[in-house]
Amino acid sequence: MTEVLVAEDVRRSYGDTVALDGVSLSATAGEVLALVGPNGAGKTTLVRALTGTTEAQGRVELFGEAPTVVDRDRIGLLPQSFTPHERLTARELVAYYAGLYDETRDVDAVLEDVGLADTADTHYENLSGGQQRRTCVATALINDPDLLVLDEPTTGIDPAGRQALWELLEGLADRGVTILVTTHYMEEAQRLADRVGLLADGRLVALDAPEALVADHGGDSQLLVDGEFDAAAVDAIDYPAETTLRNGRLVVYGVRPESIGGVVDALDAVGLGYDSLTWKQPDLEDVYLELTGTGVGRAGEPKETASAAAGGAR
Numbered sequence: 572m573t574e575v576l577v578a579e580d581v582r583r584s585y586g587d588t589v590a591l592d593g594v595s596l597s598a599t600a601g602e603v604l605a606l607v608g609p610n611g612a613g614k615t616t617l618v619r620a621l622t623g624t625t626e627a628q629g630r631v632e633l634f635g636e637a638p639t640v641v642d643r644d645r646i647g648l649l650p651q652s653f654t655p656h657e658r659l660t661a662r663e664l665v666a667y668y669a670g671l672y673d674e675t676r677d678v679d680a681v682l683e684d685v686g687l688a689d690t691a692d693t694h695y696e697n698l699s700g701g702q703q704r705r706t707c708v709a710t711a712l713i714n715d716p717d718l719l720v721l722d723e724p725t726t727g728i729d730p731a732g733r734q735a736l737w738e739l740l741e742g743l744a745d746r747g748v749t750i751l752v753t754t755h756y757m758e759e760a761q762r763l764a765d766r767v768g769l770l771a772d773g774r775l776v777a778l779d780a781p782e783a784l785v786a787d788h789g790g791d792s793q794l795l796v797d798g799e800f801d802a803a804a805v806d807a808i809d810y811p812a813e814t815t816l817r818n819g820r821l822v823v824y825g826v827r828p829e830s831i832g833g834v835v836d837a838l839d840a841v842g843l844g845y846d847s848l849t850w851k852q853p854d855l856e857d858v859y860l861e862l863t864g865t866g867v868g869r870a871g872e873p874k875e876t877a878s879a880a881a882g883g884a885r
């Protein structure tokens with residue numbers, strides 16, 4: 572498959588700060604690649620290196636050319652920080668960006684795509700935060716790009732608008748548009764991405780399909796027990812499965828749905844009341860917490876306490 576985007580051993584430092592420490596990845600036509608990682612992991616720097624808006628060491632190519640010389644009509648870019656002229660309406664702004672390209676889509680059609688048909692004549696400064704972000708997304712779509720690079724596109728957009736944007740992006744990918752998207756929403760990465768790249772401290776610590784990442788790094792299913800718990804509760808509960816305390820909530824790992832009654836019995840046996848029980852399969856968020864060491868998972872043990880009862884029927 573033809574590679575639309577290639578990054579090879581990309582490095583970028585700001586003074587003593589190493590923002591990118593040798594990142595390599597690629598994306599093919601129609602592929603959706605999501606970049607996730609903690610604040611400061613290097614996502615925006617990678618986006619900037621890939622789009623030629625910051626200099627970096629290593630090889631970067633878009634459609635086989637350096638990002639500074641590639642035909643800009645083929646690229647749609649939504650930077651993380653984007654502050655357009657506030658005294659223009661959404662329609663005027665998108666029309667302004669349309670003027671930068673040789674061929675574009677119809678301005679009103681793009682505004683409709685991002686859910687701004689009814690607010691097209693509102694000045695940017697009077698749009699809500701989410702509407703402003705949608706306007707910015709529209710400016711990245713106006714040239715009908717073959718490669719779309721979106722740095723946190725849905726930040727500030729309400730859940731319905733986010734869903735609509737996901738559908739829009741899925742439609743574009745189905746038509747062969749390659750999409751590189753950074754996000755802090757694991758649901759967004761899981762839903763949209765063919766592959767997810769996880770950046771931490773300027774390094775790509777994982778890159779794979781979401782389901783493969785979950786299978787490899789997501790760990791066991793979890794029974795989340797909400798209530799008023801403390802470290803003593805973790806010690807008191809006598810149940811043969813690993814149990815931890817996370818933000819005042821008990822987390823019991825590896826419990827099968829049919830065994831939830833056993834956990835309830837164990838709580839009752841030591842007089843521990845609870846408000847609710849939630850069973851969940853591991854997901855991308857668990858992968859993120861595990862691999863970035865930012866969470867309360869078992870590997871890094873930055874959690875309050877843990878009890879690892881040996882084996883047993885789970």
Ligand SMILES: Nc1ncnc2c1ncn2[C@@H]1O[C@H](COP(=O)(O)OP(=O)(O)OP(=O)(O)O)[C@@H](O)[C@H]1O
Pocket residue numbers: 585588589590608609610611612613614615616617651
């Ligand atoms: N222009 C700059 N000058 C100095 N340091 C910078 C600059 N841009 C980024 N950095 C540093 O490089 C590192 C990576 O920043 P970057 O913005 O790429 O992270 P990020 O993963 O996009 O974070 P976030 O999730 O907060 O957007 C950080 O330590 C940041 O402080």
